[in-house]
Amino acid sequence: MSNISAWIERFPGLSRLDQPTKELLLNQSQIVNFAKGATIFGPGNSPENMLFLLDGTVRVQQTSDTGHEIVLYRIEAGQSCVLTTACLLSYDDYSATGIAETAVDAAAVPRAVFDTLVAQSKPFRDFVFAAFSKRITDLFLVIDEVAFQRLDVRLADKLIKLSSNTDRVATTHQKLSIELGTAREVISRQLQEFQRRGWIEQARGSVTPIDKSQLQKLANHNT
Amino acid sequence: MSNISAWIERFPGLSRLDQPTKELLLNQSQIVNFAKGATIFGPGNSPENMLFLLDGTVRVQQTSDTGHEIVLYRIEAGQSCVLTTACLLSYDDYSATGIAETAVDAAAVPRAVFDTLVAQSKPFRDFVFAAFSKRITDLFLVIDEVAFQRLDVRLADKLIKLSSNTDRVATTHQKLSIELGTAREVISRQLQEFQRRGWIEQARGSVTPIDKSQLQKLANHNT
DNA sequence: GAGTCTTGGTGACTATGTCACCAAACATTC
DNA sequence: GAATGTTTGGTGACATAGTCACCAAGACTC
Numbered sequence: 297m298s299n300i301s302a303w304i305e306r307f308p309g310l311s312r313l314d315q316p317t318k319e320l321l322l323n324q325s326q327i328v329n330f331a332k333g334a335t336i337f338g339p340g341n342s343p344e345n346m347l348f349l350l351d352g353t354v355r356v357q358q359t360s361d362t363g364h365e366i367v368l369y370r371i372e373a374g375q376s377c378v379l380t381t382a383c384l385l386s387y388d389d390y391s392a393t394g395i396a397e398t399a400v401d402a403a404a405v406p407r408a409v410f411d412t413l414v415a416q417s418k419p420f421r422d423f424v425f426a427a428f429s430k431r432i433t434d435l436f437l438v439i440d441e442v443a444f445q446r447l448d449v450r451l452a453d454k455l456i457k458l459s460s461n462t463d464r465v466a467t468t469h470q471k472l473s474i475e476l477g478t479a480r481e482v483i484s485r486q487l488q489e490f491q492r493r494g495w496i497e498q499a500r501g502s503v504t505p506i507d508k509s510q511l512q513k514l515a516n517h518n519t
Numbered sequence: 520m521s522n523i524s525a526w527i528e529r530f531p532g533l534s535r536l537d538q539p540t541k542e543l544l545l546n547q548s549q550i551v552n553f554a555k556g557a558t559i560f561g562p563g564n565s566p567e568n569m570l571f572l573l574d575g576t577v578r579v580q581q582t583s584d585t586g587h588e589i590v591l592y593r594i595e596a597g598q599s600c601v602l603t604t605a606c607l608l609s610y611d612d613y614s615a616t617g618i619a620e621t622a623v624d625a626a627a628v629p630r631a632v633f634d635t636l637v638a639q640s641k642p643f644r645d646f647v648f649a650a651f652s653k654r655i656t657d658l659f660l661v662i663d664e665v666a667f668q669r670l671d672v673r674l675a676d677k678l679i680k681l682s683s684n685t686d687r688v689a690t691t692h693q694k695l696s697i698e699l700g701t702a703r704e705v706i707s708r709q710l711q712e713f714q715r716r717g718w719i720e721q722a723r724g725s726v727t728p729i730d731k732s733q734l735q736k737l738a739n740h741n742t
Numbered sequence: 743g744a745g746t747c748t749t750g751g752t753g754a755c756t757a758t759g760t761c762a763c764c765a766a767a768c769a770t771t772c
Numbered sequence: 773g774a775a776t777g778t779t780t781g782g783t784g785a786c787a788t789a790g791t792c793a794c795c796a797a798g799a800c801t802c
Contacts (some may be wrong), residue, residue, distance in 0.1 A: 358659060360667040379655055391659055415638055432602055435658045436581060436614055442666045443700040444583040477666040479759055702790055
């Protein structure tokens with residue numbers, strides 16, 4: 297087993313697989329790469345494989361027939377594209393789009409192998425169902441936020457999360473509006489209000505939180 | 520095999536199971552009943568079993584911490600509560616609530632049996648993943664509607680669907696507002712507008728479509 | 743028939759989304 | 773480096789949706 301085949305160990309849920317199962321998974325899967333910005337799956341482009349993300353982030357979003365977009369969830373390294381698998385096993389077209397937010401390395405597992413693994417390994421089943429559970433919980437949360445939470449609260453929350461590592465959040469009003477499923481103008485006005493209060497500073501293509509505690513305080517309203 | 524054990528045949532996806540699997544499913548499951556209005560599962564009340572609905576309808580809805588409610592989807596006879604199963608296999612608390620909308624008969628399958636069935640039967644796996652797929656597609660649709668569709672369109676659509684069998688829809692403004700995740704006042708005003716246009720008639724606890732074609736026409740805007 | 747609960751109505755207000763623009767920053771090209 | 777196009781953000785006017793604080797009529801209970 298070379299180091300490239302050690303990827304299974306990066307998945308906490310998969311390290312408990314027994315040795316034959318690990319070998320099956322390694323032998324029958326293939327490492328694939330996607331460039332930043334690539335469309336990994338989308339309507340009319342059903343994925344043939346289940347992906348285990350080794351590195352990078354996939355953003356899953358939906359485009360309404362009105363042309364509006366909203367981010368549904370993200371798949372990070374160490375997680376898998378289970379929802380694509382579910383939908384790949386069914387008739388329906390998958391109505392969401394997966395976009396490589398960074399360069400992405402992933403292990404692609406064909407659906408037949410996926411099926412075999414689900415059949416023969418309890419740890420693998422647990423992994424799959426836990427992954428489903430996380431995604432569905434995420435979706436419930438999105439519904440709650442879109443339907444019932446105030447936009448200023450959601451935006452403050454988003455800014456806090458985006459700025460957890462950096463001082464300066466490199467994003468545009470347009471991108472923020474897709475994150476929250478709203479219009480660009482609404483984001484622009486809300487950011488102006490935050491700026492007026494001295495909570496952030498803005499530049500073209502970036503937002504810099506100055507008073508994170510105030511943003512956090514607003515984000516905590518109904519969370 | 521008495522007729523009570525023939526329930527598997529009512530599930531199109533399960534009729535393809537082989538005989539030993541059918542027997543396992545029948546022997547290890549139990550028929551349960553819920554009265555209309557009963558809470559079948561909810562936060563802090565994780566279901567121990569997977570349910571196969573033999574008769575009746577389960578309404579699955581979410582209550583926000585702001586006190587607002589929204590209907591997520593319904594489980595009809597012939598379908599199963601897969602999402603509860605997913606969440607039951609994971610740590611998270613299930614944040615949605617399942618309410619018996621009518622009297623409900625169901626077959627309850629313990630999680631250990633569910634796991635065995637997933638392991639040993641491909642048709643059962645297909646059934647489970649197809650059910651997942653349907654639910655997730657439903658959730659995507661809810662997100663799209665809540666985030667991007669106009670309320671008059673959504674209300675017209677809901678009225679058309681509710682009146683497919685009956686002339687007179689027995690519901691309250693409050694219930695309609697929960698269906699769409701909005702406020703009662705908003706529904707009241709929208710229904711007044713429909714009434715003003717001569718599309719519906721209202722009475723306490725009921726809405727009667729008069730001009731379904733107009734409602735349908737509005738409902739078709741962005742669907 | 744007096745209370746009480748459910749259901750629905752209403753005005754005033756706030757929040758959010760839409761539309762049609764404009765203008766500055768930036769990138770590209772010659 | 774001037775001309776040009778693209779991206780990003782700003783703005784006013786307006787439409788739609790949600791909130792709040794009430795009120796009132798029907799229905800149900802005692």
